[in-house]
Amino acid sequence: MKFGISFFPTVGPADKDAYRHYAECLALVELAEELGYDHVKAVEHYFFEYGGYSPDPVTFLAAAAARTSRIRLVTGAVLPAFTHPIKLAAKLAMLDNISGGRLDAGFGRAFLPDEFAWFEVPIDESRSRFDEGVEACRRLWAEEDVEWRGTYHRFGPVTLLPRPFRQPHPPILVAAALTPSSCEAAGRNGYGLMLVPAINPREKVQDMLGLYRKAWADAGHEPGADVVHLSYNAYLAEDADEAFAGGDACSLRMNHAMRDAVAAWGRTRSDNYVGYENIVKKIAQHDFAGALADNRLLVGTPEQVTGQLRAIRDWFGDVTISLQVITGNPSYEDAVRTVRLFGEQVAPHFAD
Amino acid sequence: MKFGISFFPTVGPADKDAYRHYAECLALVELAEELGYDHVKAVEHYFFEYGGYSPDPVTFLAAAAARTSRIRLVTGAVLPAFTHPIKLAAKLAMLDNISGGRLDAGFGRAFLPDEFAWFEVPIDESRSRFDEGVEACRRLWAEEDVEWRGTYHRFGPVTLLPRPFRQPHPPILVAAALTPSSCEAAGRNGYGLMLVPAINPREKVQDMLGLYRKAWADAGHEPGADVVHLSYNAYLAEDADEAFAGGDACSLRMNHAMRDAVAAWGRTRSDNYVGYENIVKKIAQHDFAGALADNRLLVGTPEQVTGQLRAIRDWFGDVTISLQVITGNPSYEDAVRTVRLFGEQVAPHFAD
Ligand SMILES: [Ca+2]
Ligand SMILES: [Ca+2]
Ligand SMILES: [Ca+2]
Ligand SMILES: [Ca+2]
Ligand SMILES: [Ca+2]
Ligand SMILES: [Ca+2]
Numbered sequence: 001m002k003f004g005i006s007f008f009p010t011v012g013p014a015d016k017d018a019y020r021h022y023a024e025c026l027a028l029v030e031l032a033e034e035l036g037y038d039h040v041k042a043v044e045h046y047f048f049e050y051g052g053y054s055p056d057p058v059t060f061l062a063a064a065a066a067r068t069s070r071i072r073l074v075t076g077a078v079l080p081a082f083t084h085p086i087k088l089a090a091k092l093a094m095l096d097n098i099s100g101g102r103l104d105a106g107f108g109r110a111f112l113p114d115e116f117a118w119f120e121v122p123i124d125e126s127r128s129r130f131d132e133g134v135e136a137c138r139r140l141w142a143e144e145d146v147e148w149r150g151t152y153h154r155f156g157p158v159t160l161l162p163r164p165f166r167q168p169h170p171p172i173l174v175a176a177a178l179t180p181s182s183c184e185a186a187g188r189n190g191y192g193l194m195l196v197p198a199i200n201p202r203e204k205v206q207d208m209l210g211l212y213r214k215a216w217a218d219a220g221h222e223p224g225a226d227v228v229h230l231s232y233n234a235y236l237a238e239d240a241d242e243a244f245a246g247g248d249a250c251s252l253r254m255n256h257a258m259r260d261a262v263a264a265w266g267r268t269r270s271d272n273y274v275g276y277e278n279i280v281k282k283i284a285q286h287d288f289a290g291a292l293a294d295n296r297l298l299v300g301t302p303e304q305v306t307g308q309l310r311a312i313r314d315w316f317g318d319v320t321i322s323l324q325v326i327t328g329n330p331s332y333e334d335a336v337r338t339v340r341l342f343g344e345q346v347a348p349h350f351a352d
Numbered sequence: 353m354k355f356g357i358s359f360f361p362t363v364g365p366a367d368k369d370a371y372r373h374y375a376e377c378l379a380l381v382e383l384a385e386e387l388g389y390d391h392v393k394a395v396e397h398y399f400f401e402y403g404g405y406s407p408d409p410v411t412f413l414a415a416a417a418a419r420t421s422r423i424r425l426v427t428g429a430v431l432p433a434f435t436h437p438i439k440l441a442a443k444l445a446m447l448d449n450i451s452g453g454r455l456d457a458g459f460g461r462a463f464l465p466d467e468f469a470w471f472e473v474p475i476d477e478s479r480s481r482f483d484e485g486v487e488a489c490r491r492l493w494a495e496e497d498v499e500w501r502g503t504y505h506r507f508g509p510v511t512l513l514p515r516p517f518r519q520p521h522p523p524i525l526v527a528a529a530l531t532p533s534s535c536e537a538a539g540r541n542g543y544g545l546m547l548v549p550a551i552n553p554r555e556k557v558q559d560m561l562g563l564y565r566k567a568w569a570d571a572g573h574e575p576g577a578d579v580v581h582l583s584y585n586a587y588l589a590e591d592a593d594e595a596f597a598g599g600d601a602c603s604l605r606m607n608h609a610m611r612d613a614v615a616a617w618g619r620t621r622s623d624n625y626v627g628y629e630n631i632v633k634k635i636a637q638h639d640f641a642g643a644l645a646d647n648r649l650l651v652g653t654p655e656q657v658t659g660q661l662r663a664i665r666d667w668f669g670d671v672t673i674s675l676q677v678i679t680g681n682p683s684y685e686d687a688v689r690t691v692r693l694f695g696e697q698v699a700p701h702f703a704d
Contacts, residue, residue, distance in 0.1 A: 094411045
């Protein structure tokens with residue numbers, strides 16, 4: 001198994017000024033590299049405390065690239081619905097080169113109705129804009145003299161500069177939240193898959209992974225080369241009670257941040273997002289003990305979290321895990337402790 | 353006077369792979385900081401060798417920020433016509449925080465017809481899109497609960513995250529090429545002004561600066577706080593003949609790159625770009641010796657370039673100079689030499 005750190009901030013100015021936020025995150029990136037973590041990852045969200053300190057993951061990861069030499073840099077995810085594919089392909093190609101080929105380009109559809117409204121993008125175009133955006137980036141990376149005649153963008157023939165470091169293109173990952181057909185499409189296209197197990201029952205995650213892996217195999221992609229990233233809130237301490245108290249507080253804080261961000265699903269329906277109206281209800285039923293018992297978050301002592309990961313490996317196979325160590329606003333010292341305890345005492349049990 | 357390095361690449365894959373390009377540029381950034389330069393700057397251009405290795409200056413400057421601690425970071429310029437103002441304001445605010453307040457946010461209208469075509473933005477909307485983009489960014493930085501009801505974008509009320517490091521907003525600069533009214537608007541708004549003296553007769557530059565400074569004063573902005581950035585191709589060597597040969601070669605190479613990029617002006621007319629159709633003709637009349645005699649580029653020994661700068665100071669006043677040290681594809685060693693000779697033997701004569 002591989003492990004990384006995912007930066008999903010839930011702070012606003014009242015909690016932490018942004019200068020300190022980025023300084024702490026970059027220090028955590030350096031620590032993660034030192035401890036042998038596989039990757040760092042950053043989200044794209046706007047205005048809400050739910051991810052709002054990370055509106056442009058590429059900007060953050062470019063700084064992270066300049067501070068490191070080995071760790072991989074994952075956009076988790078960039079949102080093609082809100083950025084022109086020329087711009088998106090170009091800045092990701094810059095990051096790929098600045099980092100010497102350490103980019104894994106993760107794309108997402110976005111799922112907050114307010115974000116679509118702010119960018120004046122109809123939410124019912126989510127899937128078609130995503131498909132067009134990812135494919136336009138892929139072609140701009142892999143091909144020369146690209147002529148793009150899509151539904152939303154028309155350009156070319158053009159040859160993207162800079163050419164990406166990795167040929168024909170950086171590894172591509174796609175995010176899926178609740179939608180099984182997204183998993184199938186990822187497998188068929190030979191892309192990696194990013195999932196958030198916390199928001200689905202275990203059986204549903206297993207079904208989605210099954211669809212992904214079957215589509216991967218059916219399309220004839222290299223056996224065993226499929227890539228699955230799972231993100232988990234993580235809070236570790238040497239003392240179990242302290243870990244549970246801290247993990248519970250972070251979980252509750254994340255829940256509150258998410259509540260604001262998804263509130264618009266209470267009055268939004270879209271055939272591009274079947275079932276999302278239930279998110280509001282699910283979040284209202286926040287249950288830390290239940291989530292912990294179902295291994296939907298990684299909280300406890302290093303021994304306890306090692307046990308959780310053994311169960312997760314049994315359920316989901318040899319996946320890549322991204323630890324959300326700042327989500328829910330632990331202190332910086334607590335986040336450092338989580339990264340350190342996990343890297344030193346948990347990860348070695350799962351060395352590939 | 354203050355001095356900086358402006359990264360205006362004119363390379364393509366046949367000249368230099370992008371990994372090496374960014375590695376060299378970041379090494380030059382570190383050298384510039386070490387030698388006491390005021391700033392580094394990066395352009396935004398697409399697809400052409402003329403700037404095409406720099407499609408997203410924020411990505412490059414974020415890496416530069418992470419490698420430095422003092423030097424200022426200038427977008428020279430970002431192009432609001434091609435990026436949604438929410439996205440643009442947000443990534444610039446990230447860079448401002450990541451760098452601890454070292455961002456100077458320079459905005460440009462863009463001027464290559466092909467770039468407008470690729471992004472499907474009518475070139476006749478250039479000025480109105482620029483005005484709306486800059487003002488939307490300024491308000492997103494300076495205000496909370498911003499309601500934007502523009503011609504091209506409508507959103508809000510929203511409060512941008514992250515808040516910029518500098519309050520109420522990072523210093524704003526605007527680029528002007530040939531258009532006097534742009535200079536006047538910059539002065540009236542209290543913004544800095546970025547000019548490229550090489551493309552205008554000295555008298556016209558003086559007129560543009562006069563308009564800018566008069567508008568600044570008339571609007572009641574702080575006397576003497578106006579900011580003027582002038583960019584010059586620069587090539588220095590200890591030996592004069594070597595400097596002229598190298599400077600000539602770079603100038604010619606830049607000229608060729610620019611020729612491709614502006615070719616569309618041969619068949620484009622826009623009332624947003626009066627007189628731009630003459631660019632094609634001007635470039636065809638490339639004359640290194642004439643440009644050197646008019647101090648339109650900085651080429652020579654440290655003593656000779658010191659003399660050029662004394663003339664430039666006499667003509668234009670106490671301006672900030674950005675040296676285009678990689679433009680025209682000098683070898684990396686030659687660019688290092690230019691940065692070093694200028695920083696060690698020229699800049700000290702002009703210490704503020
Ligand atoms: Ca708060
Ligand atoms: Ca070719
Ligand atoms: Ca205890
Ligand atoms: Ca070439
Ligand atoms: Ca407030
Ligand atoms: Ca000689």
